[in-house]
Amino acid sequence: MANAPKNLDVVHLTQALITRPSVTPVDAGAMDTVQQVLESLGFTCTRLKFGEIENLYARRGTSAPNLCFAGHTDVVPSGVRNLWRYDPFGAEIHDGAVIGRGAVDMKGGVAAWIAAVSRHDDLSGSQKGSLSFLITGDEEGVATDGTIRVVEWLKDQGEIIDHCIVGEPSSSAQLGDMIKVGRRGSVNATFTVTGKQGHVAYPQRALNPLPVLVDLLGALKARMLDDGYDQFPPSNLEITTIDTGNTATNIIPQDARARINIRFNPAHTGAQLCAWFDEVAAQFAAKTGAQIEVKSTISGEAFLTEASTFVDLIANVIKDTLGLDTDRSTTGGTSDARFIRALCPVVEFGLVGQTMHQINECVAVADLEALTDTYSALIEAYFSKFGSSS
Numbered sequence: 001m002a003n004a005p006k007n008l009d010v011v012h013l014t015q016a017l018i019t020r021p022s023v024t025p026v027d028a029g030a031m032d033t034v035q036q037v038l039e040s041l042g043f044t045c046t047r048l049k050f051g052e053i054e055n056l057y058a059r060r061g062t063s064a065p066n067l068c069f070a071g072h073t074d075v076v077p078s079g080v081r082n083l084w085r086y087d088p089f090g091a092e093i094h095d096g097a098v099i100g101r102g103a104v105d106m107k108g109g110v111a112a113w114i115a116a117v118s119r120h121d122d123l124s125g126s127q128k129g130s131l132s133f134l135i136t137g138d139e140e141g142v143a144t145d146g147t148i149r150v151v152e153w154l155k156d157q158g159e160i161i162d163h164c165i166v167g168e169p170s171s172s173a174q175l176g177d178m179i180k181v182g183r184r185g186s187v188n189a190t191f192t193v194t195g196k197q198g199h200v201a202y203p204q205r206a207l208n209p210l211p212v213l214v215d216l217l218g219a220l221k222a223r224m225l226d227d228g229y230d231q232f233p234p235s236n237l238e239i240t241t242i243d244t245g246n247t248a249t250n251i252i253p254q255d256a257r258a259r260i261n262i263r264f265n266p267a268h269t270g271a272q273l274c275a276w277f278d279e280v281a282a283q284f285a286a287k288t289g290a291q292i293e294v295k296s297t298i299s300g301e302a303f304l305t306e307a308s309t310f311v312d313l314i315a316n317v318i319k320d321t322l323g324l325d326t327d328r329s330t331t332g333g334t335s336d337a338r339f340i341r342a343l344c345p346v347v348e349f350g351l352v353g354q355t356m357h358q359i360n361e362c363v364a365v366a367d368l369e370a371l372t373d374t375y376s377a378l379i380e381a382y383f384s385k386f387g388s389s390s
């Protein structure tokens with residue numbers, strides 16, 4: 001059956017989502033709201049609950065190519081209520097903006113893509129392929145039961161996604177001024193050095209773990225990781241804490257810990273960096289006689305969506321609709337794009353991120369409408385470029 005275009009209102013949809021206080025991991029009915037709207041637009045929805053997290057995959061159409069929109073319905077906590085001028089979950093409109101937690105990150109973006117999709121009849125010439133949604137309730141939290149699990153499920157199902165737009169607030173100062181075509185990777189490591197506790201006046205009877213730790217950190221810090229990579233700044237290693245918890249003035253402590261983080265470009269992989277940590281720790285253990293334990297976790301690998309027809313298409317649509325030459329950036333923290341890139345080329349393009357995670361988070365009504373227009377033009381352009389001709 002044909003689903004006639006409905007032209008859903010992006011502002012109402014944004015408000016409906018903001019009024020569900022879906023602070024990670026709570027869903028508060030946000031995913032039901034998305035599912036109901038998508039079903040009314042002819043999508044087949046599959047709810048995927050992993051742990052306590054609600055996730056959703058929805059698809060309309062069976063033919064290739066499959067253009068996916070990825071986003072999240074969870075939000076960060078509102079913070080101190082008294083500092084908000086209006087109810088953070090009230091979604092009130094003041095001075096031309098919808099105010100509330102999640103307005104830009106990223107309920108407004110989800111609403112804009114849904115509203116854009118509602119303008120397209122699935123049997124019209126404009127959609128010669130499939131549209132899909134990957135929506136998670138675990139982006140702002142630990143992200144272990146969210147997109148990463150859905151991506152595994154999609155692979156198991158043999159579900160093919162050809163290209164993906166992540167609707168995170170990628171714009172910097174003005175809607176469309178920036179899209180994200182890659183991200184740096186991130187790895188954390190904790191080094192625990194165990195020596196032998198003793199009296200400071202008798203150092204020969206003790207083994208102080210602190211100088212070992214300081215020298216080890218110095219050796220790590222002394223390595224120049226790289227001097228940048230195509231479209232990326234140089235990788236950087238930061239020491240984030242050094243602790244021993246020693247409150248006495250006359251004790252050489254038993255152990256000491258330090259934590260580091262590296263933000264790295266595609267010149268490295270997380271596994272290579274972790275192997276390097278182990279190697280340096282083993283050298284210092286052998287040299288000093290201290291025990292050194294390393295615990296590393298890779299939060300995300302670096303990636304770059306190479307310059308391609310898909311990236312150009314997005315940049316061209318932004319130019320035509322918003323009149324801007326968009327900046328193809330790799331800045332910012334990690335996002336769920338790090339998991340999706342295992343499936344297909346992925347680009348982040350969404351609202352202006354200025355108030356994300358802040359008190360009085362808000363989105364201009366004009367931006368919501370302009371983003372919906374741009375997403376709609378993008379759907380049109382995508383299927384006329386990549387769509388099957390049948």
Ligand SMILES: [Zn+2]
Pocket residue numbers: 072105106139168169
């Ligand atoms: Zn977000």
